[in-house]
Amino acid sequence: MDTDTFDWNRTLREQVEFHWKHQLRDRLRDLTDDEYFWSPVPGAWSVRPRGTSSAPIQAGTGEFTIDFGFPEPDPAPFTTIAWRLGHVIVGVLAVRNAAHFGGPAASYESWAYAGGAKTAFDQLETQLDTWLDGVQGLGNTALTVPVGAKEPYPDAPMADLVLHIHRELIHHLSEVCLLRDLYLHTHATNGEAR
Secondary structure (H helix, E strand, C coil): CCCCCCCHHHHHHHHHHHHHHHHHHHHHHCCCHHHHHCCCCCCCECEEECCCCCCCEEECCCCEEEEECCCCCCCCCCECHHHHHHHHHHHHHHHHHHHHCCCCCCCCCCCCCCCCHHHHHHHHHHHHHHHHHHHHHHHHHHCCCECCCCCCCCCCEHHHHHHHHHHHHHHHHHHHHHHHHHHHHHCEECCEEC
């Protein structure tokens, strides 16, 4: 293998593209609103209609807000599929798309959170496409450039940020799949668990 011509950019993108295309997209596409909002434990943080949360912070600009606390309580509250998708869409992807790839400004406070599973899926797919297009546009050389002051570790190379975001995506979207499995196996259909 010639390390001077090896396409690290393609390798990094494929880490998430493969996971999305072959494992996640079809599993999440038919997510229902009941699953999206389902809380397996009392007091879980979620995305809720404005004014209905008891969390210390309710962030968002639309009809729905996401539960937060700062500092985060210890132990941290359990989070629903809606919350986890909100975190991935905004905190993992949209904020980085704005900082590095020309996406519109985004923050937990300024986001219009999805009031249903289909809208959340569409937001996720849009942000993921923007991220992957942005990473593709970097090429191999730009992966070695420091990420800059918009990130907590400004001297780290862009490749480190790409790997971090991909770990976050795989981690949190796997949690969403596990919660979905738990929901499907604990909600009876015709007297049997699905």
